[in-house]
Amino acid sequence: MNLVQSPARHCLGLAEAVIDLSAIRDNVRTIQQRLAPGTEVLAVVKADAFGHGAVQVARAAIEAGATWLGVARADEALRLRAAGLTVPILTWLYDATDLMWLSDVDVSVSTVAELHQVISAPTVRNVHLKLDTGLHRGGSSPDQWIELTRAAAHYEALGAIRVRGIWSHLSHGDDVDATHSRRQLQLLRTGITLAKRAGLDSQVVHLANSAGALTLDAPDCNLVRIGAALFGIDEVGAGLRPPMRLVSKVVQVRRIRRGEGVSYGHDHVAPRDTTVALIPLGYADGIPRVTAGRASVLIRGRRTPVIGRIAMDQFVVDAGDAPVEAGIPVTLFGDGSQGEPTAAEWADWAGTIQHEIYCGLGSRVPRRYQEGQR
Structure with a gap:
């Protein structure tokens, strides 16, 4: 994969938005052909x-x-x-x-x-x-x-x-x-x-x-x-590709017991013993607060639900009994080809449109540019 504006050895910080410039070009050409x-x-x-x-x-x-x-x-x-x-x-x-x-x-x-x-x-x-x-x-x-x-x-x-x-x-x-x-x-x-x-x-x-x-x-x-x-906001089924993939990583993991609450107000109470993981993104970064309890992310190939209130800088997911440790990657959204949520799904969870999901992504999330989907 040819990387653009990124170091030879890339190390993910707390989060980043990876933009595939080849998808931008493909989308322009797809429209032009019509x-x-x-x-x-x-x-x-x-x-x-x-x-x-x-x-x-x-x-x-x-x-x-x-x-x-x-x-x-x-x-x-x-x-x-x-x-x-x-x-x-x-x-x-x-x-x-x-x-x-x-x-x-x-x-x-x-x-x-x-x-x-x-x-x-x-x-x-x-x-x-x-x-x-x-x-x-x-x-x-x-x-x-x-x-x-x-x-x-x-x-x-x-x-x-x-x-x-x-x-x-x-x-x-x-x-x-x-x-x-x-x-x-x-x-x-x-x-x-x-x-x-x-x-x-x-x-x-x-x-x-x-x-x-x-x-x-x-x-x-x-x-x-x-x-x-x-x-890639494809309103009429033209076959467009979303260029952006929003990724982060797990920063903390803990085991909680049935009946214990999670995040502010304990809106979510664990129905069973489970593992919860902390993701270092929040509504200050553009993660819609209203999606708590609806949204999910992709961790190790499986959808993992967002639980509890989304805070300014972080949110919690329920990993169940899956093996999860600090440092493993998390995909919030992408083109859906790996089973991850899409921006369209986040828009549905938030009751809005994809435009707002993309435009709301905060400046604390660095953008990285690449050629090729992965």
Whole structure:
């Protein structure tokens, strides 16, 4: 196995998240194979690439064929530029102060007021006009679209900006039934027609997220934005691979008797004599506290249940009568190929989505990068 950014002799500390960069590349290529010829891929690496490491994931995605990067916030875009990444970057959340630093970053514009902010910051050149087609979370309302496109065309004619993109965002992109998405696509097409009447001819048009890229037939959209798909969050059964494996180790073992309680409040009382093992991760590291009593981990090839309250830095598992000693490895989640839980299972246990499991993984857990699954 070829290791990336790791010492020749690797020694696991208390825990680490191991990210397989080959899975990132495979996921990009899997999406590309399903796209219409000529459709470009924008890799969304916001929130530190869902906790996977923005720079490393961005590089892997570009190597696989992605030609754009997307981030939510201005500082995320600046970090990518500082790392030497030169492909176009789009950011959609910023304020007037941020604009002074975004000389080589595309920004989204939803209102005439935002457009005037951009014009007042002579460093910004490229903008993407966003139309709200039904998500109602951002973008220009349809009744303000004509005013926005006319103002943008005016400033483009003056050479103040370049309208490089027109876009929107799906509200039901992960629905196999693409009824909502088709309705939004039609609204976007109407918006593009109005933009052309105003004198705009954008380089890229984009609507689809990861799932929408596979479920929505939109040949007139020449760019798709994939975020969840990069990380193996497979909402429509495309055959994607989760790149991250979260591992730790047992740090203490003890034998307890039937009737003895475990962790704060003794929410769990041992129904039999058993062996309990301490794992040095907790809710400060992103282990959801609500999963206590539901979750399990993999130790020596078998699922071992989490018992008692999950604390800030640690939790306890019930190893039964299995031979367990301090120092042996523990897998909290991975791709499931070795019988370990997946991030999707942790999301189910926590009553949330995989995105939150990945994004919640704390900074105390180092990331290590490798090529190849194991």
